[in-house]
Amino acid sequence: MGVQDMMKLYYSRLFPHQEMYKWLAYGNDGKHPRSDAGYFQRREFCFTLDGDIFVRYQSFKDAGEMAQALKDRCPSKIDIGPVYNVDPQRRAAYQGSGQGFSPVERELVFDIDLTDYDDVRTCGKEGHICGKCWPLMAAAIKILDAGLREDFGFHHIFFVFSGRRGVHCWVCDERARKLTDEQRSAIASYFAVYKGQERGVARLALSLDDHPAVKRAYELLRDAFEQRVLPEQQLLMDEQQSQAVLAYLPTDGLRDAVRQRWRGVTDSVQKWEALVEVVEEEAKALEQGNRKAVEGQRARKATLKCLKDIVCAHTYPRLDMEVSKKMNHLLKAPFCVHPKTGKVCVPIDPENAWEFDPEGVATVGSLLNQLNSMTSGAAAAQGHEAWRATDMSTAVDTFRSCFLDSLTAEVKAGLAEKARVAAAEPTLAW
Known part of the structure; x- marks a missing residue:
């Protein structure tokens, strides 16, 4: 089976589209009267296609359209950008207008790479990663998690294995998403x-x-x-x-x-x-x-x-400072597949960071083998979420329990509060 065929199967049967949409929509799925139905479509996605072709400013109206694009184009890498003031695919229509085209929201993000620790590790250099040098990454996770929660009061934070030799951190509180570049730079400098x-x-x-x-x-x-x-x-x-x-x-x-x-x-x-x-x-x-x-x-x-x-x-954590400073910086999406290792970018539970095994991370090949070993009856029972019968289930469960469930609860509470405030406003009599 060729790489493209493998990726087509991965994106159609194993990639958790609904969880990604639920996260990035932040409750703005159009189901609640106070939600912003156009919010998700203003989010930039960047696809890297075969031949290192970068396709920026992709956008999708919902999870279904995103899922179809991933299956059709089979990107070797997915990067997530900011939410803009307008649909990024239609940005040309606003150039020169009074509205313009600019980012308005973006998660606060951090990037830590083991290559920056090459001077203090003896087990390997550059792209190498193993259980002996993983404690350096686990320590960074612990320091960032404690600092962001205790010193800045953020709650909705999750960490992701980059798929090769590092860790990404996403801070998703509304207050974090609306930080200016200057504020992002100040927080990064704090660490x-x-x-x-x-x-x-x-x-x-x-x-x-x-x-x-x-x-x-x-x-x-x-x-x-x-x-x-x-x-x-x-x-x-x-x-x-x-x-x-x-x-x-x-x-x-x-x-x-x-x-x-x-x-x-x-x-x-x-x-x-x-x-x-x-x-x-x-x-x-x-x-x-x-x-x-x-x-x-x-x-x-x-x-x-x-x-x-x-x-x-x-x-002490060695941050790539430039990643954190700018709202419009791209960062690799969770659950995409690293093109060089074939490993999935899986979430990490910070409470169990020391026990995480970077060498045992599921690869797209191992997941597809698990999928192929399912009986036809089991596959039918899983429906569109066939990943539930593979090791991807553990990764998605970690994403939910460590991050998505609490974020969803807060988002719902926020929309309900907006509805209560709107209902309490006096009706103007004409």
């Missing part, structure tokens, strides 16, 4: 503790007295670093990585003391514990050696900061 490399050392927006959000993140990241990253990556058993870690220590004396303590140690976690002991001993000595208590505490904090620098340099 930009990691600011790249300079002379082999990470540039980090950390201080001796950190913001409570950074303190919260550091507590989570230190556990992740000690319990998951170090054992999996064995960073300190790699000579180059060991030297990179030592570069964060503030003095040559500390580095020499750690090297001395490392002699004969053959485990990465034990080497880290030895490093921590040396740093803490030095910090305690500096505190006790200062006559003034304030100066002693400051010297202690300054020394201990290197531990925080090491942990955050290796595990």
Whole structure:
């Protein structure tokens, strides 16, 4: 079976069209009197066709039209753009008019790619992903999820495996969808503790007295670093990585003391514990050696900061900032198939982020094999939702339970409130 035939079957029998429509319509399906029936049709979709042909500004009036277009065109990739003030397919009719053509809504999105961690992982580079480096992605999910909920008060957030080597985050609260580019940039900057490399050392927006959000993140990241990253990556058993870690220590004396303590140690976690002991001993000595208590505490904090620098340099989320800053930025749709790996872009439950297995993600081939193994009676019973008898069912259930169900409930409540307000308005007498 050719790739196009496989994708035609995938989009016709396995892709969850109704769930995608239910999400992106945000209750504006025309069934409620207060809904905006034209809302979904103002959403931009971009198809990538064979030969890397990009077809932007696609739009559909409903789930049925979207499903038919996917089946007919079989895109190798689907990207989702913003909601515009007019139907994007008819944008030419508005150019030069007073109405113009511009985005008015777009989910707040984040993109994290494992290639940006190549300097701190030993299991592979570039497109590689495995269970050993996945904790870096899981930590990023945990930090983003906590920050977006606790610090910004967002509720409707979901994470998606990109299909190859990264994670996408979608924040879908109405307040998030209506953020300006400047506000999006400010939120992205809030999470930009990691600011790249300079002379082999990470540039980090950390201080001796950190913001409570950074303190919260550091507590989570230190556990992740000690319990998951170090054992999996064995960073300190790699000579180059060991030297990179030592570069964060503030003095040559500390580095020499750690090297001395490392002699004969053959485990990465034990080497880290030895490093921590040396740093803490030095910090305690500096505190006790200062006559003034304030100066002693400051010297202690300054020394201990290197531990925080090491942990955050290796595990703090490394965001693709440009993806988050602009309302009109495209981002790959959930449930589409990555053209290079054949893996489906499945949602991730943030509560179980550590347990997610990027190597075990369903591929379009495995799903079609499951579909082919169904009996004719079972297939008929599933109807248009044949995916229920495959591993796609787990992915859709995660999407619903972690995100869509609560979003739908809030949207319905909002429409009901609009109806109540409209009914309460006095009728004008002419």
